[in-house]
Amino acid sequence: MSSETDRLAHIERKPLYPCIQCGKCTGGCPISVVSPHFNIRKLLYDTLNSEGENIAYEKETLWDCSTCMTCVKRCPKNIKHTDMIISMRSVLVEDGHLPPKIRDVLKSISVRGNPWGIGQEKRSEWAQGLNIKGIADAEILYYVGCTPAFDSRLQKVAIALATVLTKAGINFGTLGNDEVCCGNEIRRMGDIWSFDALKEMNLEMFKQFPIKQIITTSPHCYNTFKNEYPELTVDVKHYTQVVSELIKKKKLKFSKKLEKTVTYHDPCFLGRQNQIYDEPRAILQSIPGIKFVELDRARERSLCCEGGGGRMWIEAHEAKERTATIRVQDALERGAEILATACPFCILTLEDAVKSTGVEDRIKVCDIMELVTQVME
């Protein structure tokens, strides 16, 4: 453990003082729905009433937070709870006092530039046979992301998106095997140092090419490029913004029908955090044959699936269930046959919930792009 005097990690308490302990944060926290122990209001109060960095050691539930930012968005005093969580996690990262799965993820980042422990040389295997250019020969960067690149379920989404962009005549390319993690989750897991390193690497790489625009698969990559890379001057878009625009301009032709009842789960990093609510819906509602129904808890009230903030690699402390299960139930109650979404982590957590509750015969989890390619000619 580092001595207190030359510690790098620091818990900043000054921004926490305006808290009036109103409880709006805990009241809306999705983790508190399923875990009896995680109480962000109390965590904040305990932090304020303590000194130094030892408090990070006293909070086992620190890893429960998915950094969905429901608390931050609703706080009447504009307090940034997630900044506090990240700074507390960074204390533990600095000391190496981590749950094993988190440690593995951070190690994988240092060694392989992705959290999944898979070699970098396999990063562009998903694109085999698609004839996708390198960014050196294109003007728009398709930033694939670690999960769509390596995860076999999500590779289908990357393929779908690449296919659609090609059909629409977009001049795009990827970084191929040189692509490294954007760092969004890494920072939220407290490894602010690896995040800085990843950011520097990415910025250096981007500089080498005359990139006009970056399109991401994941709202998480979109979020960090847009909000946490202030040096990045290139226009960043999530694919829903691009595809909805293509549909508006009639650049995509739908020749088939998909006669299903479809509902949409707003990913936290797309909807609540970046206000992109309408574009995904515009895409879905333009798919011929679809009957679109809204979930009750839609848009700002969307219930986080527990995929962000490192939660892909760690369960909530003594949780009685998962919010993803509740979400699938919500969708079934609306009569949906397809639960659509636009985030790799949401796909994984929701699909897992479908499987674990045994409702595969009643509902499917799909990315919006998978539905688009189903009806395209």
Next chain:
Amino acid sequence: MGNVKLGVYICHCGININSTVDVEKLTQFAATLPHVTIAKNYIYLCSDPGQELIKKDIKELGLNRIVVASCSPRMHEMTFRKVLRNAGLNPYCLEIANIREHCSWVHEDKAKATQKARGLLAASVAKAGLLEPLEEKEVDVIPSALVIGGGIAGIQAALEIADKGFKVYLVEKEPSIGGHMMQLDKTFPTLDCSACILTPKMSDVGNHPNIEMHTYSEVTDVKGYVGNFKVTIKKKPRYIVEDKCNACGTCVAYCPVEMPDEFNLNLSKTKCLYIPFPQAVPARFVINPAYCRYTLRRECKQCEPVCKDLKAIDLKQKEKFIEVDVGTIVVATGFDTFDPRLKPELGYGLYPNVITGLEFERLSSASGPTLGDIMIDGKKPKDVVFVQCVGSRDKSIGNEYCSRVCCMYTAKQAHLVRDKIPDARITAFYIDVRAFGKGFEEFYDRVKEEGIMYRRGNVSEVFKRGDKLIVRAEDTLLGQPVEVEADLVVLAVGMVPRADSPAIAKLLKLSQSTDKFFYEAHPKLRPMDTASDGIFLAGCCQGPKDIPDTVAQACGAASRACTPLAQGKVKTEALVSFADERTCRGCELCVEVCPYEAIELKTVERDGHLLQIAAVNEVICKGCGQCVAACLCGAMQQKSFTDEQMLAVIAALGERYE
């Protein structure tokens, strides 16, 4: 300049100046400056003995220019001008060096602060040596007032001014006076019926010989200055002849068009030929041209022949403009309620059984859409949840302030539910309960004794489960989230400035505070004055408040508004601008920029040619200096701020002082 005999008086201001600026050294320095006959320092110059000190020296030493080195002129310029006047010296022979707000309060280094104070003092002495005595003129005050807004604040202010014997023009936008107070059911803490206590006042206004009411009207232009305002009022067409209609209401049955009832907050419908509520003052009907088939498409006209005896319906009526002259103005335009759609997590607009506090008042009111029964979808709710602090105390939507009335009105509404639905389960979620006024805490106790459960937690979300609503919050006293079922959720929405506030502010040159309500001249000592002389604020347009505070402030504003009216005269600004007749080019740029229209043109002869040049009307001029800044050739100067005087200040500041 003649024989200038200047006295310099340096204030310690206790330790405010003295602990940072060395007043002794400064006094010695002052004595060395040109024209200075005497230099003294004193602990509190604004006090009686301090003022006496200056007065005595003026009389005994024949001083004719005074420099006071003290706090900002915004504090005590008036005070020291009075001292000069009382000593028989023209009050404009005074110059103030601000060595507090501009020096001792903003610096820590004593040596440097004292050096800066030397510069400031030398500059003021240089200017004072060049000051000329100035004249304050007087103008007559028109013995009448304008009150904008006919809610409880406007009504109270109008009655106060009228009772004092002055004429009042009361202008109200809606077809009837009464405002939001008319929409309330019972008021806290007395549980008086709001309409019952308001209608006698409304009736008094309608019958008062000194009050000229203009309802369904708006103020469209205000020109002039304190004592002499010229106001233009637009009277919107009612399509009903006001002095013929007797409000019998026979015509209504013949009108085929329905529209949302605004008075009932669109919870019910009314005809487009309507009277806003039964106790309306004036008791006259009105036709809404946005819905009437005749005004829109020249169709229908079924109402006109019905009123065959009185012939009170005139579908060809046009808007009218009238001009009135008044001495003072009271702004009492009121508030809007917060739109909870800005907090989408609370489900307003999504679920019909999430309503605002004001909508609850209409439901509870005997004259409302449900005749006083609390009903949602035709059913009496069993589980009622009140949510406090909606749209107030909330930085995330930019309303940081507390709206002051919501804790009490929630308690009152909870009581009304208990009264009307005895076995209802009632919960109120709060962050704090602010029961500050007379009888408020006692009322809150009483309400809780009626079995209303107060739970501490800021509600985070309202969502649906089956056919019940779920209100989710953390009960912070329990330390865990709770979900309460509800049939009816009442959001305690706060007050926000009216949407038309910026337009009214522009009309009257009012400023807005950071919370966007109208800005008072001083929040503690002048809470009903504005920066514009002769214009006063009353009621919620200045900030959220309840009825007792509104009435108190309205009486205060009325009293303030009557001061110039009672005196019959006001003094005009002495620090006015003037155009040099020899050098003005007549370009009229100053005329264009003058916000008070105080600059006229006059004809002069120059080298055999006739030329129109600027002439400042010294009675209207407020000394803002815009014309001086605009003047391209320097012909326009401001008294006590002439180029000669200001250049002397700059030269003095540029010197080195040790």
